[in-house]
Amino acid sequence: MAEETVARRTNSFSNPPNYSFISHRLNKTLRDSNKQPIVLVACGSFSPVTYLHLRMFEMAKDFVRQNTDFEIVGGYLSPVSDMYKKPGLLNARHRVNMCTLAAEQTSSWLMIDSWEAFQSYQRTAVVLDHFDYEINTVLGGVHTQSGEHRNVRVMLLAGSDLISTMSEPGVWSHADLDHILGRYGTFIIERAGSGMDQATDSLARWRSNIYLIPQLIQNDVSSTKVRLFLRRGLSVKYLLPAAVVEYIEENNLYLDDGPGTEKDKGKDTGRLCSHDRGTFIEWSHEASLDARCTTS
DSSP: OOHHHHHHHTTSSSTTTTOOOOOOTTOOSSSSSTTTTEEEEEEEEOOOHHHHHHHHHHHHHHHHHHHHHHHEEEEEEEEGGGGOOOOTOHHHHHHHHHHHHHHHHHOOOEEETTTTTTSSSHHHHHHHHHHHHHIIIIIEEEEOOTTOOEEEEEEEEEEEHHHHTTTTTTTTTTTIIIIIIIIIIIIOOOTTOHHHHHHHHGGGGGGGGGEEEEEEEEEOOOOOOOHHHHHHTTOBTBOHHHHHHHHHEEEEEEEESSSSTTOOOOOOOSSTTTTTTTTTTTTHHHHHHHHHHHHO
């Protein structure tokens, strides 16, 4: 019954033109039949994708292996739609291209899904439903070494700003919180001084599905700071994968904050703040959009 509900919910949206679900790196056979298969999904702007976005998956991979009974069978970056209308958001084509270059040239297991990027804005809960439908209904999940079928659990991967917004009254609808945290669950990369304990206290109902991952080496690289560097003509080498840096240079991206699809549309404050809320995947604005889409 639950699978039928997810299927109906996902099929209520048409796929973007020429869309196909990417699964070439999805591990279809469990290494350990005693483990529960999971797929990690990070939704965000990725404008541009940085090494920290990629590091989040590696931190989660280490945490899962050492602290859980899960087995990761795949990881996806899901860039948001152009309808997100966020300052600094480059068009979806460029963002998907950059994410694809980053995943293909730096990782052996990460993939990019463009379903969310090339259509109208979709709430995070619906995006997770989409992954669940594609992996478990269309592809049929995964199998153990002996051939036994297993459904894959889709789980959200995000930075600490997400859990902070989830704990704020009125930002997220209760229905979406219950769907995301109750049905799927999330891995949150902690950041020093982010007050995760207080945030998770208000989400106690779903605490068993919220996994906090300590960031052992602090890294506050953000897309916001990278865009500011580029507008100032500063080097972003070693902040982004080399292929992404080359793509930005070849396409003359993020040169100013003026209008146009090829230019960064963000407003430059002229300051770089250590407490920049752009760290990780810049969730706060997206959470507000999720709330508005739910209540409208």
